[in-house]
Amino acid sequence: MPVITLFSGSYCNEKEVVKEIGARTGYQPVSDQEIVAEASQLSRIPENRIERVFTDKTSVFNRLTHERERSLAYLRATLAKRLSEEGLLISGFASQLIPRNISHVLRVCLIADMNARVATAVDVLKVGQAEALKTIHRDDEKAAAWMHALHGAKDPWSAELYDICLPTDKTSSRQIADLVERGISASAIKLASGARQAVDDFKIAANVEIALAKKGHSVDVEVKDGVVTLTINKHVLMLGRLEEELKEIAIRESGVKAVETKVGPGYYQTDVYRRQDFAAPSKILLVDDEKKYVQTLSKRLMMRELDSAVVYDGESALELAQDDEPDVMILDLRMPGIDGIEVLRRVKQTRPQIEVIVLTSQGSEEDRKTCMELGAFAFLSKSVDIDELSQTIKAAHEKIQQERQQP
Template identity: 45%
Template structure:
């Protein structure tokens, strides 16, 4: 039975809990939910809500948490978009009090919102290995691999948001609990006592920080929807947009962003600046506005390496973002990992041929549009491909204008389907 007096004392405050895998985090969260009556908002909940709001797929939203970028990232800046929508979804959730933020989403919360108690649950590796092996019947090698992969992803996430290489660093949290030495009930009790401290109660400053976060989240989504990519901060109605790539025509970019964001309710001023500390891996990138009406997730599948590379470059010259796979198996793997919208598919390839790839694509991801581009197909092949759901059947050498027109048709079909699902 919940302690109603305790629930009354924690009204208006919230929890943000970040846990290492196999550190009994789920058990502690269940105990906290029982003790405090807080509503849990975890990664799954926020991904689902961000996908609903944005029309992006849940997989694309989830990639924001991953250390690995999609092969289409340089064309779409999709990761930045996913992060903007996660912040927007969280900002809407924060309109309610008594939340328990659990998982990666705990680090989306700015430090300045001080009426949330930040907690980290972690343990030494031997304890985690034992927990993993017992819970999921893993070998020690399998358990170690699982934990290492999870920790790598969490470290990347915390580095990206907080600039800290160690996701378990004590300075990132109000409480860091060593779960090898702390039982589940003891951990929940310790957290519950800290929630009742006056230092965690809402203040005028923390409420303003929450309002700033909500405004910045709204502006971040507006920026993404207009095809821009930048980091937005807010302070009492004043927005600052930081660009982390080289900008060729800064004044035009600044004027466009200021005009757009200046129309948002509650915005008093907008400044745009290029971050002087551009990460090393972005120093060669030129800022490019993403045109949502242009195909940017096209996968070219062809074993003729020189041909397909040249085709990719010609399409990029026309602002069509295209990645390359040289065989059917690689294409099918990228279908799951990178979620292309359109495949341009050769028929004659070693291993899995184009017709079998088409058949599997339409079974696994029927919403993906497929354009056949081949120099060896027959009339029977053409008929088979169209019956299997190919959008078009083109022959090499292809007229680039015709291919671009077909790609645009495919992109419009995909976008229309997403809009229908969103409605």
């Protein structure tokens, strides 16, 4: 039975169309929220962080955690599993992850004239036309970034990307459902043997990506008739050893007939391939308004294989704590604007799982007592030995890991 995917512009009557198609065809609607929830349960990555892959915003820690790549792998695995079910109507951003060579998919686009979309947004959001237009443009930018990342397309609503592209301001939900019903009866999208192999390859690719991610690796994965090709797009000093390690991991996955490796164009750039070390802290945030000091500290920690991100004020620290959720925060006490004590207080209120190490040159005994009462992991002087600071960071990370393992 064919699968229907539906990608819609915002304020283009998507919910009503999905409901009408479901009622007409008996197909089961599957939303982004369902796919993300299943992927989160499978991966143990929080849903809000998996959802970030649908935007062009990438965590500052991604170069170490590969969280975006891992999230995509688990989304693909979830979709691959669902494709074995009958009668699915998959709508939203996740639907675009289904490879184009899976031919039993009817790809539907819903879009409308901008004036019609603005009128709908004004009615739904209870805002003026200018604000409605701004909201729609923001939504379209998000859709465009997603489609460009997946398909290289500049226009997310281009008819070339879909089997059916319908204007919802000129076509009723009933008419759309009628056209879709006729579309799924077309012989061109029946589940033929070639499509079955493409689905199998999709499943294999997702499982290989996950297996590699669990070992800390992030490379491009392609599968054709069970043969896996791994593309390394970052420079590595010992290429042969990496290739052997990747092959050993991939060949164990069910359905894999053979594994090949190659280097991609990114291999010849200055970026360096880094395998994620799950035993080491990978999301460290340094917060200090003394730029020269904190940049030097970041370099000294890197020499001890502790990479970090840096911000220079309390406001940026709070914003990053909300969006990127560092594991360990190294926090200066005296900063203009929002000071360290206030940052610590707010972080522990909203993200108590973040371990905060206060690092100051001006702290009093009263400050130390206040910080520890607020939940700081440690209170250290800036004159502390770098090795002692490194060990404190690792101890904070160990505490986090132990808490995560608790039921």
